[in-house]
Amino acid sequence: MAKTKTSDVVYSPRFTDGAEFKIPTFKLLKQDGTLYKGAKAPDLDRDKALRMYHSMVFTRVLDERMLAAQRQGRLSFYMQCTGEEAAVIGSTAALDDRDMIMAQYREQGALAYRGFTTDEFMNQLFGNEQDYGKGRQMPVHYGSAKLNYMTISSPLATQIPQATGYAYGQKLAGEGLCTITIFGEGAASEGDFHAALNMAAVHRVPVIFLCRNNGYAISTPSVEQFAADGVAPRAFGYKMDVIRVDGNDILAVYEATREARRMAVEDNRPVLIEAMTYRLAAHSSSDDPSGYRSKDEEQKWRDQDPLLRMRAWLEKAGWWNDDEEKQLQESLRKEVLATMKVAQKRPAPPLDSLVTDVYDQVPPALAKQLEAVKSHIRKYPDTYPNSAEQAKGGA
Amino acid sequence: MPKMNMLQAINDALDIAMADNEKVLCFGEDVGIFGGVFRATSNLQQKYGKSRCFNTPLVEQGIIGFANGLAAQGSVPVAEIQFADYIFPAFDQIVNESAKFRYRSGNLFNVGGLTIRAPYGGGIAGGLYHSQSPEAYFAHTPGLKVVVPRNPHQAKGLLLGAINDPNPTLFFEPKRLYRASVGEVPEGDYRLPLGEAEVTKEGKDITLLGWGAQMEVIGQAVEMAEKDGISCEVIDLRTILPWDVEKVAASVLKTGRLVVTHEAPLTGGFAGEIAATIQERCFLYLESPIARVTGLDTPFPLALEKEYLPDHLKVYEAIRTSVEF
Numbered sequence: 212m213a214k215t216k217t218s219d220v221v222y223s224p225r226f227t228d229g230a231e232f233k234i235p236t237f238k239l240l241k242q243d244g245t246l247y248k249g250a251k252a253p254d255l256d257r258d259k260a261l262r263m264y265h266s267m268v269f270t271r272v273l274d275e276r277m278l279a280a281q282r283q284g285r286l287s288f289y290m291q292c293t294g295e296e297a298a299v300i301g302s303t304a305a306l307d308d309r310d311m312i313m314a315q316y317r318e319q320g321a322l323a324y325r326g327f328t329t330d331e332f333m334n335q336l337f338g339n340e341q342d343y344g345k346g347r348q349m350p351v352h353y354g355s356a357k358l359n360y361m362t363i364s365s366p367l368a369t370q371i372p373q374a375t376g377y378a379y380g381q382k383l384a385g386e387g388l389c390t391i392t393i394f395g396e397g398a399a400s401e402g403d404f405h406a407a408l409n410m411a412a413v414h415r416v417p418v419i420f421l422c423r424n425n426g427y428a429i430s431t432p433s434v435e436q437f438a439a440d441g442v443a444p445r446a447f448g449y450k451m452d453v454i455r456v457d458g459n460d461i462l463a464v465y466e467a468t469r470e471a472r473r474m475a476v477e478d479n480r481p482v483l484i485e486a487m488t489y490r491l492a493a494h495s496s497s498d499d500p501s502g503y504r505s506k507d508e509e510q511k512w513r514d515q516d517p518l519l520r521m522r523a524w525l526e527k528a529g530w531w532n533d534d535e536e537k538q539l540q541e542s543l544r545k546e547v548l549a550t551m552k553v554a555q556k557r558p559a560p561p562l563d564s565l566v567t568d569v570y571d572q573v574p575p576a577l578a579k580q581l582e583a584v585k586s587h588i589r590k591y592p593d594t595y596p597n598s599a600e601q602a603k604g605g606a
Numbered sequence: 607m608p609k610m611n612m613l614q615a616i617n618d619a620l621d622i623a624m625a626d627n628e629k630v631l632c633f634g635e636d637v638g639i640f641g642g643v644f645r646a647t648s649n650l651q652q653k654y655g656k657s658r659c660f661n662t663p664l665v666e667q668g669i670i671g672f673a674n675g676l677a678a679q680g681s682v683p684v685a686e687i688q689f690a691d692y693i694f695p696a697f698d699q700i701v702n703e704s705a706k707f708r709y710r711s712g713n714l715f716n717v718g719g720l721t722i723r724a725p726y727g728g729g730i731a732g733g734l735y736h737s738q739s740p741e742a743y744f745a746h747t748p749g750l751k752v753v754v755p756r757n758p759h760q761a762k763g764l765l766l767g768a769i770n771d772p773n774p775t776l777f778f779e780p781k782r783l784y785r786a787s788v789g790e791v792p793e794g795d796y797r798l799p800l801g802e803a804e805v806t807k808e809g810k811d812i813t814l815l816g817w818g819a820q821m822e823v824i825g826q827a828v829e830m831a832e833k834d835g836i837s838c839e840v841i842d843l844r845t846i847l848p849w850d851v852e853k854v855a856a857s858v859l860k861t862g863r864l865v866v867t868h869e870a871p872l873t874g875g876f877a878g879e880i881a882a883t884i885q886e887r888c889f890l891y892l893e894s895p896i897a898r899v900t901g902l903d904t905p906f907p908l909a910l911e912k913e914y915l916p917d918h919l920k921v922y923e924a925i926r927t928s929v930e931f
Contacts, residue, residue: 343712364710375672576849
């Protein structure tokens with residue numbers, strides 16, 4: 212029991228480079244909307260397929276509009292999911308809606324699929340009084356308890372061991388649920404990634420690790436992130452099942468995640484999924500990719516746009532047409548724009564929320580600090596127009 | 607009332623917490639069948655099973671990341687870090703995650719069920735990496751509670767208080783006293799309040815303030831000072847964050863003098879924070895400068911540990927200097 216298992220013994224030094232472990236890429240859907248030869252489409256009904264596609268289009272429209280809003284100075288910051296919608300939405304669609312999602316920050320498609328409303332997106336982006344996060348975090352740090360979507364945290368990879376812990380709790384609770392954690396190939400270099408996978412394998416935790424290998428960590432290409440063949444081979448070191456999937460192929464992502472979920476929930480086997488995709492947009496609104504990659508390279512990936520691929524499949528199935536596409540795009544653009552205008556005008560969160568939620572209750576010394584701030588605002592009300600009214604009438 | 611040492615009291619507290627609530631889990635390095643390197647978790651795996659008390663791989667950031675996730679899910683994790691000196695790989699998970707979980711989500715999520723136990727402090731010939739007192743690093747992080755008990759009775763009551771407190775709590779155990787400190791410990795469940803200091807001895811000439819193992823040192827110094835006719839008031843801070851400003855200020859308003867002592871280095875130590883706050887609150891009542899008796903601004907030594915430590919004679923000298931100022 213205490214011994215490390217060794218299979219064979221040799222009497223001269225023999226090194227192993229792991230080259231015998233070839234990890235294939237799972238694909239189902241071609242860019243023209245037809246299936247590869249021998250591929251079988253997953254069992255998706257029309258409603259579910261359209262829910263997935265609707266979420267993809269919504270995410271694309273939201274990203275285009277909000278990046279434009281950032282450029283206009285309406286918004287301080289933004290991050291797009293563009294190019295990775297199939298990886299994020301295809302996986303989410305394969306889960307039970309009660310499964311926990313612990314994502315990185317580029318997974319708004321997952322939240323859209325779960326039913327986060329346009330208004331809820333906007334309230335977070337503008338950090339107004341209706342933002343669940345009370346205006347405390349930068350834009351795109353969404354969270355929803357009712358949709359089982361853990362609030363986003365900026366530090367990379369911290370959510371990965373947390374997902375292992377969360378799923379361990381789910382296993383003990385015996386509700387047949389699991390956790391998926393989503394992260395980039397750059398974040399997979401953090402120590403937390405390794406800690407999380409090892410602990411999940413040792414303790415047989417129902418967790419799915421979904422790596423979006425999108426080629427870049429800000430400007431650093433994946434060839435400068437790791438020498439190995441992607442992130443997938445690491446699973447062997449932890450004795451974990453792994454699959455590599457075409458991340459722009461929503462049917463393959465769906466099918467891979469559906470099976471991974473079954474393994475996690477029924478057999479308590481954690482699974483690593485590496486979704487090969489591409490970040491078509493900049494890292495964030497503060498980034499300019501022209502400094503580190505070519506237009507030609509981007510174009511190659513634009514030609515594999517996951518939205519176009521799914522749309523082609525839906526059209527071939529007779530579930531979608533040009534008119535419906537046009538109508539959906541128009542109505543979503545209108546909705547996003549109109550909702551944005553309303554959310555932008557909502558007031559900031561109340562002044563007292565400066566000190567609430569640090570602890571379950573405000574400690575006396577902190578309450579005094581808030582009083583001091585209010586007293587200062589009363590002295591210089593013009594400098595603090597958002598809170599001058601609320602600071603009135605203090606002790 | 608049964609007599610116990612501090613380890614037995616901690617083990618008793620964990621046993622009660624696990625019996626009381628099946629969501630309470632104990633884990634860490636060597637915590638399982640072996641019961642931890644200090645045996646604080648003895649017999650818990652045998653009693654509550656491997657799914658509730660277990661060994662983890664040797665990865666502190668993983669232990670606390672895992673614990674954060676469990677707490678967010680609604681479990682009540684009590685994670686052990688084998689020595690406080692080895693808590694730093696988990697610093698990000700504690701400072702950026704545990705401490706900010708509730709605030710950043712607008713109270714949608716929290717890790718209030720989390721308790722992190724870690725033995726701290728010197729006096730056991732542990733050298734640089736088995737002796738540190740890292741409380742001040744965490745005291746700089748709003749959202750955490752930081753608790754240090756001084757004896758078995760306090761250890762049991764404060765640990766049960768920490769486990770049941772709806773905020774993430776660091777519980778630093780003075781390992782020098784694990785077996786050395788023996789005392790009467792009530793049976794069954796009792797919880798001592800967090801955030802409240804305790805006046806352990808009343809006096810009128812000077813206030814002595816400390817926490818954890820340093821309370822024993824203060825006791826010896828006070829015995830000497832009282833023989834000199836100096837009436838000493840002694841306060842155990844018990845919770846470092848958020849700390850009980852009112853009780854300390856009330857005492858110093860009465861005595862006019864304050865000596866704060868801790869094993870951690872002087873610069874950036876928590877005594878500095880206390881001194882700053884108390885001079886603000888008690889400025890016109892102070893008869894002498896607030897004194898700090900602490901470790902030196904060095905890594906923790908080995909051969910010269912005795913010289914480094916703020917022992918009872920150094921505290922006694924500080925009392926004399928303060929009174930004779």
